[in-house]
Amino acid sequence: MNKFIEFRNRVYDKESNFSYPLQFLDEYINHSKAINSDETKVIEQIRMIKQLELEKKLGEQEINGWISFLGEHPTTDRFIVDAILKLSNDEMKQIVEGKIKDLLATQQYDSQKLYHVIDLCIECGMDLLSDDDILLMLEKYKQDLEIISILLDYMDRFNRQGVKDSIYQLLAFDYPGGIKIQGINVLRSLYPTETIDQSFVENHIRTENNKVFVDSYLDFLETDLTFDKQGVSILQSMFYGDFEDSGKGNNGGLAVLLKSLGEEVSKDSRIAHVFTITITQESNKPFISFHGDKHVFIRLPIYLDQSRSDKFIKRELFIKRQIANFLKRSNIKPDVFHIRFLDNASKAVAHLSKELNSKLVFTLTPDPHRTMFDGSGHIKELGFNELIEKLNKIKIGDELIRTSDGIVGIGNGDVKTELAVYFPQFQETDVDGKIKMIGEGIQASQSIDGEDIATYSTQLMEWSETNKAFFEKPIILNVGRLAVLKGQMELLQAWSNSKLSETHNLLIIGGDLERPSQEEAMVMDFFKDFLQKHPEFKGRFMHQGAMSNLDIRALERKIIQRDFDYPHIYLCSSAKEEFGIAILEAMSIGFLTLGPVKGGVKSYMKNGENGFLIDTSNWETIAKETEKHLYESKIDQEALKEIQAAGQKTVAENFSIQNISKEFVSFYLSLKGEKENEV
Structure with a gap:
């Protein structure tokens, strides 16, 4: 147990x-x-x-x-x-x-x-x-x-x-x-x-x-900037990164999701505006950006001490007041607030929503709950301050379950069952009645053909041409922020210590090359040390800094155009992934996708049907299970192509951002009392 x-x-x-x-x-x-x-x-x-x-x-x-x-x-x-x-x-x-x-x-x-x-x-x-x-x-x-x-x-x-x-x-x-x-x-x-x-x-x-x-x-x-209110206004908080910096620092797939989701939700005639707020330390981007006519992205210039392991806990009330000041100055009164993390910044937004008598929606994930025990199920021996920080986040999660008007779980009923394991509150009728399971989504219909690639980034074209020889083999691709939990170091070891390095080249995309965080620098140093110790892999393993989402999707389409004996692979090496926007995007383009068995990927990836679920605990398990699926004699090329096609179909039918946004709109409006959409 x-x-x-x-x-x-x-x-x-x-x-x-x-x-x-x-x-x-x-x-x-x-x-x-x-x-x-x-x-x-x-x-x-x-x-x-x-x-x-x-x-x-x-x-x-x-x-x-x-x-x-x-x-x-x-x-x-x-x-x-x-x-x-x-x-x-x-x-x-x-x-x-x-x-x-x-x-x-x-x-x-x-x-x-x-x-x-x-x-x-x-x-x-x-x-x-x-x-x-x-x-x-x-x-x-x-x-x-x-x-x-x-x-x-x-x-x-x-x-x-x-x-x-x-x-x-x-x-x-x-x-x-x-x-x-x-x-x-x-x-x-x-x-x-x-x-x-x-x-x-x-x-x-x-x-x-x-x-x-x-x-x-x-x-x-x-300027007396005001936003006409004809319909329901939604405010969603991000607090980790920027729409334009996905893959840098702590900025992962959430920025990609919230940008697309905000644009789609705001297209509904019943929605007045979607406001997405983040806290910025940047100075080369505008304070307010518009993504579509009614999706407004606000970069709040709030000072935070970046050296603190938990930079929000001390500044919680200040964050709440600064957001309130912006809303008051802009004459914005959101009808629904949507928060997505167990941290004190999200707690600040939650308290503000109650002060303004607005509805509160909370996306619930079992994090840090999953990190409180080891592989055998025993409670980890953590350092005191790390333990206290984790307990504070768990406490915040319990409070938000109680005070929220609606709870979103990422995925399907299977994921809800897993959530119930970590949150005994699900046993209560009033809590269970708040929950709506909704998957994440992507711009599945977004078309980028070969002639369009150059319009997105000259830098991308120059880079791919310079490394033309690298793409003369099937590619194993991994995209996302650089972090220990994302498993890129384990992936590199798995690739280099297995048959995978004989059949595929490895491309890892992510990280801020100009201003890396301490963790990013550590991962990048690991890559450099690896190539110094193993010069035989130069030209076969490549790390590229974070790219825009459009550039990544253009590159994926460029890669998938080349056909080889073995399929191009997207391998998510994360120890766990709540859902996996990058996995969906690669799946939609036709990559053979492999994702972690821990987390929410299993809600849409069925092992051997539209992809493969693997144990990403360490490099040995990644190597062993990937080799098994790729080289096992009973899974021939035609079978793999069928799996790839099934992956594309899964995304097209279930995870287009257009369909996902309809579920969110319905949920938001139900909290405001639309009878035909009651929770």
Whole structure:
């Protein structure tokens, strides 16, 4: 029996859901090797917070203890602030205000504690800082960008007009674009536009590198941009990457899906607009882009500390307020919010949806649940901070199941059965009634013939011509962001240590070559080291950086035009894949597709019928199972071609984005009360 799943089912009920992380910690500690004194303090704080939440009571002693503990750990900071906001009444708010006043007066705080104290003040409407306090903090913490950001937010919230010169001084520093744009926002909010020093903006804000974003953002501020509302408005959040950067950093197939889905959903006459929001650190793309007449893509310039393993947890309430500010400025009130991750940014959007009395849709996946146990089903021995982060995400998932108006599962009934294994809430009638299983989809009808390829990317054509000899053999293709969980390093080893390298060349596409993340750089270094150690594979293995989705599909069609004794293969090497947009795209073009048996691929790929499901746990299993399917004598070339054709048929009949979008529209409208489409 899987110990993690067994534990989930054993402890779960509606009441214990509030204290679930603590119960798991207690269980984990009983089997763990060592917990040090600082970690024990964190656990004790979680125990206290969860118990008080369960009892729904809060007293002066607890408030005093919580505020004194703020700053000790990112997760307990989040739990403490959330509990104070959830449990405080008017009487308790006065006590909280008094404790914060005492703390500020004695200056017994570090930057972590101060951040959350100011965050609480903004959220509760407590204006407790004098102008002198603000000026002193700006000077003391001018290198702490999160403090600078939250102080700018405070000045904006409480209309502090006496700090104009200090804002200008701040913005003269070499701060990231997100901080500078926030500063411009504050100036524009507090003072008449004509009093803003435009020469300062030119000299200290707008540069050659960021002028595309800054110009478009200033145009937004200066224009009364509104969106006509005739129908239902949908807001979907992404937060990982950009439509134009698929395959770079954490930006995977979701961007491809949301771009296509947003365009198709917005074509329905009953839909007013689809707004897709992300958080950007980029400066070479506009603030707002239109994809179709009614699909609007918004790049919110919110500063996040990229060095943090969980960059959203501290900034949750700030993210919520910034999205709310944009919606208010643009006179947008979404009818439906749709979130897709178990993280604090998605939680921020969920809370905003409830504040605006909008409907909330939540795409549910068992992540990080699947990573909590090893291959034999035993609970993994994780580092303390990694464990706490994962438990926070599991807790968020449980909360969102409870508060959402509709839940989307990716795939069919088989996937729903798997979800029920990880989420015992599915046993409850009210939860089960929220769920709609919908697959993901692609632009299956998108036609790119040989003559059209050159119109998409001269760079693609030059690259493919330069490496013409590489394509004189059947290709094993893998597309996506570079990450350990995506298995590209395992795939390279599987290919090089098997017969696959004799019959096929290997092409891996993905990663940001110019500004790689730490994980991307690690994977790319592995590729380089491999070729240095194995020069015999030069010219037969190739890694290419991330391409646009159109270029990838053009390249796939170019590859598939060449016929060989063995088929061209698309091999998804991910340890698990929730669905697999890149798999569907390759399948639709005619590749023989192989995907991981773990995850949602099995909802549409039937082993030996329209593709092959393989164990992607390690390179040995990838090599062994791929060899079995490709070289086994009973599966001849004609049989493989039939499997490839069946894959194309599967996508055409079931996963066109046009058909998928109709299911989403029906689901969204049902939440707004269309009787013929009730959930």
